[in-house]
């Protein structure tokens with residue numbers, strides 16, 4: 001069952017009061033009526049089972065039947081720092097990276113980033129909307145943060161305390177599982193994905209100076225959004241495997 005994303009202030013004292021587009025989604029798209037139940041999340045790790053009590057044209061009231069706190073998944077401490085590709089392709093990257101379990105997304109400007117879209121301030125809001133709906137759709141209960149746009153140097157600076165991976169194929173590149181050897185779930189990992197033109201030599205050098213490892217995603221040249229989806233999946237899967245090995 002899809003979870004519905006309810007901002008934390010919607011639920012108080014065991015009752016959710018839902019208005020606007022979320023109410024319309026529940027009553028018009030899902031066609032839920034009084035007495036029916038649905039799952040919701042606040043995006044902060046809590047999952048709710050709710051029962052519709054009353055619906056009118058402006059609001060829907062639902063009673064909380066059950067509240068469950070869920071642990072963050074294996075990608076919770078993974079940050080994807082990506083130079084947004086053009087047009088709708090960043091939207092694909094955001095939706096899929098969230099589905100695959102990313103913990104945070106940092107839009108990046110790099111030397112070869114596309115300048116035009118950088119100035120469009122409506123884009124981060126659109127990406128956040130997509131992240132909310134992908135969180136609910138994929139059954140996640142932790143909403144990934146989408147930060148303001150950072151420069152490559154700012155993002156490197158923030159990444160320097162954890163493990164830092166630079167998607168950049170070449171002779172020095174590791175596979176993602178090899179680069180993550182010894183990393184546990186919850187350890188901060190930042191994964192950098194470059195623009196269409198790739199990272200410059202100066203950027204690769206700067207990343208190496210903070211101890212970043214270059215990682216390869218195979219012999220073909222992927223578009224940025226494809227690289228992001230593939231790399232997030234590999235990080236999350238590698239960390240999950242590490243967990244099951246420990247458990248076994």
Ligand code: SAH
Nearest residue numbers: 167168169193194196197198216217222227
């Ligand atoms: N024009 C560049 C390719 C850029 S592809 C070149 O010829 O080198 C856009 C971004 O996707 C890259 O900066 C890198 O971060 C990532 N990427 C694409 N294919 C990749 C691969 N096979 N391995 C690792 N990263 C890759």
